[in-house]
Amino acid sequence: MARSDSRFTAPPAQHDFEAGHMSFPVQSEPSGDSVASPSDSYADALTVDTDVTDLLAADHLLRTLASELVLPEDEDVIGCTHLMRDDRPRVVLSFALPTREARDSAHERLTAMGYEVTDGVPDEVGRAVLYPGVASLTGTVTVAELLSRSAIDRVTVLGTQEPPAPDTELVTREHVRPQWQNGELVLAAMPAVGGRLVPFEVPDPTPCCADH
DSSP states (O other): OOOOOOOOOOOTTSOEEEETTEEEEOOOOOOSSOOOOHHHHSSEEEEEOOOOOOHHHHHHHHHHHHHHTTOOSSSSOEEEEEEEOSSSOEEEEEEEESSHHHHHHHHHHHHHTTOOEEESOSOSOOEEEEOTTGGGOOSEEEHHHHHHHSSOOEEEETTOSSOOOTTOEEEOTTOOOOEEETTEEEEEEEEOGGGOEEESSOSSOOOTTOOO
């Protein structure tokens, strides 16, 4: 399996899990309480196995498959990436769909395309790439606008336990990737110049072996 140099860096509060040639962020485990997930929020979900080891490549594949399946990019679909840390570290994809008919149709077409597809989601901490409202999160928006326009439930800011004020501006960089946490889609952000925020995950991380 080829090594991936473009990787998502976990927030400082998390620790990297070394898996062969890759360094994956350790995601928080769900609590013992009843936890919502894409499969709870929508009628049915499925998981697509891949050999991808790069999050940006996984994003591209997820959007490509959604387009080929003619899935609505901004309505009724949540598409997530999931980091698998078993004996074959990789990034798998999940699609939460609004109806069983939609799931069965997608399952059949993906299988015909040669993918290994299973029902349900692999874990409760998927990183959302496609979700309602994502297309409207461009340029600079306030926290209130971000929450009202999209399926994101709340925003957290690194270094503080307090939520940001509703009128705080967030520079989206056209790359907003919330993560499921205890049944909510949560966007991790960090402070930026001028009192603004930016999503913690950068759209084009510097490869670890790039020249400086």
